[in-house]
Amino acid sequence: MINEKRTLVKRFLITLCLVAAGAASANAGGLKSLENFVRTVQTGKADFTQVVTSPAREGQAPRVKTSSGRFEFARPNRFRFDYAKPFVQTIVADGQTLWLHDVDLNQVTARKQAAVLGATPAALIASAADVRALEADFVLADAPDQDGLQWVLATPRSRDGQLQSVRVGFRATGDTAADAGALAVLEILDSFGQRSVLTFKQMQHNPALAASAFVFKPPAGADVIRQ
Numbered sequence: 001m002i003n004e005k006r007t008l009v010k011r012f013l014i015t016l017c018l019v020a021a022g023a024a025s026a027n028a029g030g031l032k033s034l035e036n037f038v039r040t041v042q043t044g045k046a047d048f049t050q051v052v053t054s055p056a057r058e059g060q061a062p063r064v065k066t067s068s069g070r071f072e073f074a075r076p077n078r079f080r081f082d083y084a085k086p087f088v089q090t091i092v093a094d095g096q097t098l099w100l101h102d103v104d105l106n107q108v109t110a111r112k113q114a115a116v117l118g119a120t121p122a123a124l125i126a127s128a129a130d131v132r133a134l135e136a137d138f139v140l141a142d143a144p145d146q147d148g149l150q151w152v153l154a155t156p157r158s159r160d161g162q163l164q165s166v167r168v169g170f171r172a173t174g175d176t177a178a179d180a181g182a183l184a185v186l187e188i189l190d191s192f193g194q195r196s197v198l199t200f201k202q203m204q205h206n207p208a209l210a211a212s213a214f215v216f217k218p219p220a221g222a223d224v225i226r227q
Helices: 002-023 029-040 113-117 121-127 131-136
Strands: 043-054 063-074 078-085 089-094 097-102 107-112 138-146 149-156 163-171 183-190 195-205 223-226
Touching (some): 029 149, 029 163, 107 113
Parallel strands (some): 107 223
Antiparallel strands (some): 043 195, 078 089, 089 097, 138 149, 149 163, 163 183
């Protein structure tokens, strides 16, 4: 269970990396949708489902793990993931500290946000005013439209990390003007062949979010680990 939760945290950071990948300049298609998203969307919230598929071992079927919850963010520097299933876990970045609350273990881990995310593209989802800086970390290219979505392929320039490639999907059309261009899917492929797909539903752009959503206080009695 602990290893699964650590993996979840890694997937969370990679997820932010993917969203940040939409921050580059572009001409058309998915890249343009990504540019518009980062430039115009200052706050957002959505329900999400995350499906992680591990490569099949010899004689065994691939392992599939599904989780779900709620995602919120506010530029700059603040975001929140509330995992509800299969276990409850909360990740909050308040601009200074990244908090991870594991309810089952009654444990809170606190890390300096700049130290954890500052050297990675993950930080740019919340802090970068000029998203063109992401081009230093990713090669970004339009990918073919598929399933009613406009796609971008993001490939890390560095080959030393765990991330192999990312596809970011935005809705090409929708029932309303707000639906068109909404962030819909993130697909992550790591260097071990493990694929993580996050599907966002009921994505809202620029909703009014309470400042308290990005404030975290460790529950009474919780074991707090500061790193």
